[in-house]
Amino acid sequence: MATYIVLLGPPGAGKGTQAKLIAEKLGLAHISSGDLFRENLKAQTELGILAQSYMTKGELVPDDVTIAMIRDRLSRPDCAQGALLDGFPRTPAQADALATMLASLGGSVKCVPLIAVPAAVLIERLSGRWSCRAAGHVYHEKFNPPKQAGICDLDGSELYQREDDKLETVQNRIAVYERQTAPLIEYYRQRGLLVEVDGARPIEEVGADLLAVVTR
């Protein structure tokens, strides 16, 4: 049966960093809703242009379009073994929709690791983040620097700083997380799926704990 894992955590907690590593180790598709919106924006699709108007303010893109995008993504062949969801769901309505989608595929969420990180640490992480243009590989100028400044170690593409990593937008993204996404902690706790991992430690230590959680 396919395995579906939801990675939960505030902006900058390290979801993308860890999801790439874990999905590869477990042979699961890595589905990042933020990356899907950014790909749509790059291709100037209607969805990408709509999403941008919310992302630049640090607000959530409306549930209906986000849910439709994930439904389509989950139906692709590379999700046959399952998927690691990073950044989705972000509201209780999205979580309900995910449960329905997975039920129609004959599956359900296996577990929900929460990467817990204090707000002050999040701001430092996001202000020093650099992402690669080709595939979204993530670096940090202090905590995880590339071998050569401005160049991705893995594919040689240019590194850039995200528009929504400006301090004012980051502060709003954290507030939006507290208001709209944090209720999912209780949502998944009540269903016996939530496992909290201390994310305020080096990348390797957090990764080892997450791997233990998702493989048990």
Ligand code: AP5
């Ligand atoms: P999205 O792209 O999902 O952003 P996010 O959730 O805010 O998460 P981030 O990508 O900022 O952080 P991350 O947790 O992945 O951390 P990372 O690994 O990069 O969403 C962007 C926008 O799209 C949203 O604001 C919204 O508008 C829209 N959107 C997306 N999904 C949506 C949905 N479901 N519904 C509605 N709207 C949606 O790490 C951060 C930095 O820290 C990096 O530099 C990294 O190198 C470093 N780092 C990572 N781990 C560690 C560590 N352990 N120690 C030190 N440094 C670390």
